[in-house]
Amino acid sequence: MIAQVAPVLIAFGANLGDRGETILAAQAELAATPGIFDVAASPLRETIAMTLNGPDPEAPRYLNGVARATTTLTPHELLDVMQRIELQHGRVRDVRWGARTLDLDLILYSGRVIADDRLSVPHPRAHERDFVLSPWLDLEPAAVLMGHGRVADLLARIGDTTSPLDRSEDPDHA
Template identity: 75%
Template sequence: MIAQLVPVVLAFGANLGDRGETIAAAQAEILAAPGVLSLSASPLRETIALTLDGPDPDAPRYINGIALAETTLDPHALLDLLQRIESEHGRTRDVRWGDRTLDIDLILYGGRSIRDERLTVPHPRAHERDFVLAPWLDLDPHAALPGHGTVAALLERIGDSTTRLDDGGAR
């Protein structure tokens, strides 16, 4: 039996350490993983840190990006891969929405809707986050988030506070 190739959208963020290099390394590791056949990364964007209490101008700024990939991995195997890569790059989960060396979110997994104790796809807050929408729009001007509409319309609605950086991620 041939495994089905599924398009996925991944979001990357980091606000500790060498943020851009960490994201680029993680993207390269994902692309090199068995079951991942392609990965195209957006240009990176810098954003203010978002905490449980809201934007924090005193916290280290984030670098964020999006990647479109294709995989034969099932959603939970992909999540395991992403979490392993986060951990290998020093990610800890001590404080919810706290500072981090690397965060990788699974935004979309094909057209599937998944909701269990480990995973919710589409990502439940992607439609509210300019740091997800802006780099996604850079990569795919026709992108849509199921249940919410086009990425362009969503970003127009919430506004874009991100700053585009010159360098992109792994290709």
């Protein structure tokens, strides 16, 4: 049996620890996973922390990015890999939308709609998150978010509060 190859989009975020190095390590781990190929990552962007109560300028700032890839893994197998990588990097799930060492979200999986107790794809809030849309636009200027339209139009509608990462000013990177 030949495995189906599915294009995917994965979002990365971190606001604790060495944010940039953690995201780069997670991207490398994904790329080294059997069944995941052709990982292409966006530049990282810095954003204010988003909490259940809205933006929090007092919380540590996030680094965010996205990566395109292809996979022969099923959506749930890919989710298991992503959650394993999060755990290996110290991810704790005790506060919803709380600070984290690493957050991986499956944004798209081969044009499929998935809605079950473990996974919702396309990601249900991607269209309203500049920290997903802005790096995605950096990576893929003609990108379209299934069910919502052109990424450039979505970002123009909600506004872009992200800023490109300047590694010389990144306190996590000495």
